[in-house]
Amino acid sequence: GRVKEMNTYAWPTVFGGAGGESERTRADIISTVEFNYSGDLLATGDKGGRVVIFQREQENKSRPHSRGEYNVYSTFQSHEPEFDYLKSLEIEEKINKIRWLPQQNAAHFLLSTNDKTIKLWKISERDKRAEGYNLKDEDGRLRDPFRITALRVPILKPMDLMVEASPRRIFANAHTYHINSISVNSDHETYLSADDLRINLWHLEITDRSFNIVDIKPANMEELTEVITAAEFHPHQCNVFVYSSSKGTIRLCDMRSSALCDRHSKFFEEPEDPSSRSFFSEIISSISDVKFSHSGRYMMTRDYLSVKVWDLNMESRPVETHQVHEYLRSKLCSLYENDCIFDKFECCWNGSDSAIMTGSYNNFFRMFDRDTRRDVTLEASRESSKPRASLKPRKVCTGGKRKKDEISVDSLDFNKKILHTAWHPADNVIAVAATNNLYIFQDKIN
Amino acid sequence: MLSKGLKRKREEEEEKEPLAVDAWWLDPGHASVAQAPPAVASSSLFDLSVLKLHHSLQQSEPDLRHLVLVVNTLRRIQASMAPAAALPPVPSPPAAPSVADNLLASSDAALSASMASLLEDLSHIEGLSQAPQPLADEGPPGRGIGGAAPSLGALDLLGPATGCLLDDGLEGLFEDIDTSMYDNELWASEGLKPGPEDGPGKEEAPELDEAELDYLMDVLVGTQALERPPGPGR
Numbered sequence: 033g034r035v036k037e038m039n040t041y042a043w044p045t046v047f048g049g050a051g052g053e054s055e056r057t058r059a060d061i062i063s064t065v066e067f068n069y070s071g072d073l074l075a076t077g078d079k080g081g082r083v084v085i086f087q088r089e090q091e092n093k094s095r096p097h098s099r100g101e102y103n104v105y106s107t108f109q110s111h112e113p114e115f116d117y118l119k120s121l122e123i124e125e126k127i128n129k130i131r132w133l134p135q136q137n138a139a140h141f142l143l144s145t146n147d148k149t150i151k152l153w154k155i156s157e158r159d160k161r162a163e164g165y166n167l168k169d170e171d172g173r174l175r176d177p178f179r180i181t182a183l184r185v186p187i188l189k190p191m192d193l194m195v196e197a198s199p200r201r202i203f204a205n206a207h208t209y210h211i212n213s214i215s216v217n218s219d220h221e222t223y224l225s226a227d228d229l230r231i232n233l234w235h236l237e238i239t240d241r242s243f244n245i246v247d248i249k250p251a252n253m254e255e256l257t258e259v260i261t262a263a264e265f266h267p268h269q270c271n272v273f274v275y276s277s278s279k280g281t282i283r284l285c286d287m288r289s290s291a292l293c294d295r296h297s298k299f300f301e302e303p304e305d306p307s308s309r310s311f312f313s314e315i316i317s318s319i320s321d322v323k324f325s326h327s328g329r330y331m332m333t334r335d336y337l338s339v340k341v342w343d344l345n346m347e348s349r350p351v352e353t354h355q356v357h358e359y360l361r362s363k364l365c366s367l368y369e370n371d372c373i374f375d376k377f378e379c380c381w382n383g384s385d386s387a388i389m390t391g392s393y394n395n396f397f398r399m400f401d402r403d404t405r406r407d408v409t410l411e412a413s414r415e416s417s418k419p420r421a422s423l424k425p426r427k428v429c430t431g432g433k434r435k436k437d438e439i440s441v442d443s444l445d446f447n448k449k450i451l452h453t454a455w456h457p458a459d460n461v462i463a464v465a466a467t468n469n470l471y472i473f474q475d476k477i478n
Numbered sequence: 479m480l481s482k483g484l485k486r487k488r489e490e491e492e493e494k495e496p497l498a499v500d501a502w503w504l505d506p507g508h509a510s511v512a513q514a515p516p517a518v519a520s521s522s523l524f525d526l527s528v529l530k531l532h533h534s535l536q537q538s539e540p541d542l543r544h545l546v547l548v549v550n551t552l553r554r555i556q557a558s559m560a561p562a563a564a565l566p567p568v569p570s571p572p573a574a575p576s577v578a579d580n581l582l583a584s585s586d587a588a589l590s591a592s593m594a595s596l597l598e599d600l601s602h603i604e605g606l607s608q609a610p611q612p613l614a615d616e617g618p619p620g621r622g623i624g625g626a627a628p629s630l631g632a633l634d635l636l637g638p639a640t641g642c643l644l645d646d647g648l649e650g651l652f653e654d655i656d657t658s659m660y661d662n663e664l665w666a667s668e669g670l671k672p673g674p675e676d677g678p679g680k681e682e683a684p685e686l687d688e689a690e691l692d693y694l695m696d697v698l699v700g701t702q703a704l705e706r707p708p709g710p711g712r
Contacts (some may be wrong), residue, residue: 228542
């Protein structure tokens with residue numbers, strides 16, 4: 033049953049630094065996690081510009097306990113640090129987002145982006161090589177044509193599997209500001225990229241130009257009060273996309289209505305609750321992630337304290353609001369001081385849209401079952417993850433007497449943030465990034 | 479590499495923070511900030527926000543979202559501060575006990591010193607005596623304190639017509655990071671819509687200084703090798 037889904041996550045596979053906290057390097061910090069369309073591949077990007085792809089092992093009867101584990105499939109350097117001489121600025125190599133393309137042949141394609149440049153990578157397998165060339169030796173040296181006395185047909189021989197990643201397109205020089213989102217269109221030909229003030233539309237085959245479809249840069253920059261925080265294409269309607277803002281609003285745009293989508297078709301905003309108004313109201317309303325449901329009927333937004341589910345047909349308020357860590361509301365001042373209030377958490381749907389997941393602090397992450405209205409807090413840490421035991425639900429004590437096994441708010445470690453989580457598109461397999469460690473949990477019940 | 483100190487903005491910002499946040503977090507004895515927001519912000523919250531703004535602007539490429547949120551929060555705080563409340567360099571005793579004030583009391587000296595020097599810089603900036611025009615979307619009235627008291631006027635940093643932390647006025651707040659030279663002209667061709675007019679193009683491209691030029695020449699000539707990590711597919 034559904035309740036069981038949430039309480040019996042186990043079988044953690046952990047990838048990451050072997051050392052403790054003190055040994056972690058900044059470059060290893062995971063900055064994005066994404067399953068492909070089938071869920072067989074899981075990609076991570078990190079602060080050092082590296083992409084690591086994991087592949088799910090085929091379950092086979094001879095090893096019933098392998099349970100479709102994920103192992104490293106390919107690793108490559110996607111982005112390098114660059115220096116912009118004109119602006120005297122270093123461009124970080126950190127991978128902000130990875131998005132897979134739907135698979136069309138044996139190779140896999142993904143888009144990865146840093147602050148300024150998007151790259152299309154092709155990941156392909158090679159398990160054969162040709163032998164017996166006429167014009168060159170086995171070691172590749174050209175043979176003297178006069179010494180070739182007979183012709184032979186090269187034959188293919190098996191070799192150890194090699195996975196190669198090669199950059200096929202580089203989409204550069206189209207963003208003045210920092211790219212926060214990329215999203216592949218359902219037409220499989222175009223994609224969008226969004227920075228703080230603009231959204232561009234690209235064709236996957238064309239790298240030397242893009243169409244600007246949203247521009248919120250004011251004529252006078254001192255009038256700037258709002259930035260774009262996330263953007264995504266509708267999963268089925270290829271002319272529709274949404275983008276969220278730092279003021280907690282979401283705009284839905286239809287590209288059929290005009291070339292430049294400065295006018296939105298729909299505007300989603302929840303009126304502010306006057307009783308909870310504070311100086312930090314705007315900051316905590318800033319949306320850090322927006323995701324359409326698989327069905328395309330709903331979208332979900334993440335702000336600092338909550339996750340909201342919106343019905344696309346109702347702009348006035350969300351249909352569901354789930355509190356992630358409401359106990360932080362009384363701590364906003366100190367969270368403002370240490371900049372934690374600016375942390376950008378992502379959120380994700382499960383394959384059937386019946387559950388949603390998002391991260392929190394202290395390596396906690398939260399799952400909400402939309403049907404039963406139940407929620408659970410789990411922890412991703414090596415200490416609390418034993419291979420076959422289920423993840424134990426955690427609880428934060430918000431006041432009064434602290435029960436055994438509860439954690440008080442003041443004991444939470446705010447350096448251990450889970451910003452990136454991903455859910456397998458069909459199965460109950462989840463990937464959780466805790467700083468530089470990747471946890472993959474599977475549902476115990478088959 | 480050049481400008482080493484300019485990257486990894488967020489981490490360096492945290493290291494520079496003079497506030498002892500760690501002690502705060504772990505001490506269960508501290509009272510939480512009151513649930514109800516104070517009608518008037520404590521001046522220490524104002525100071526903190528100005529400090530954040532200053533840090534943000536010091537980055538060569540500020541995080542625009544962070545900057546905008548801090549600026550908007552600062553405007554709110556400023557708007558709530560009653561005109562009669564003096565804003566001396568040394569914050570007055572807080573009206574409502576708040577942990578922020580308790581914490582900042584210990585670093586008042588440092589803050590007041592930096593505020594004082596900021597004010598001194600601002601007093602040389604033109605336009606400080608102009609009465610600020612209230613922004614259209616600002617809520618609470620009474621914001622137009624005007625340039626009546628020079629110290630108040632100086633602190634009205636974010637009014638549209640007054641001077642600001644940067645030499646070339648509030649416009650410089652954002653224009654410094656805007657390079658219109660990258661915009662639209664390069665992409666304008668048939669089928670593409672050219673973007674709207676950019677702001678006044680009076681900012682100039684930052685000039686390469688001598689050290690940077692030397693480095694650049696060395697790289698081009700090949701005496702300076704650029705480090706290259708292993709290629710893809712390894």
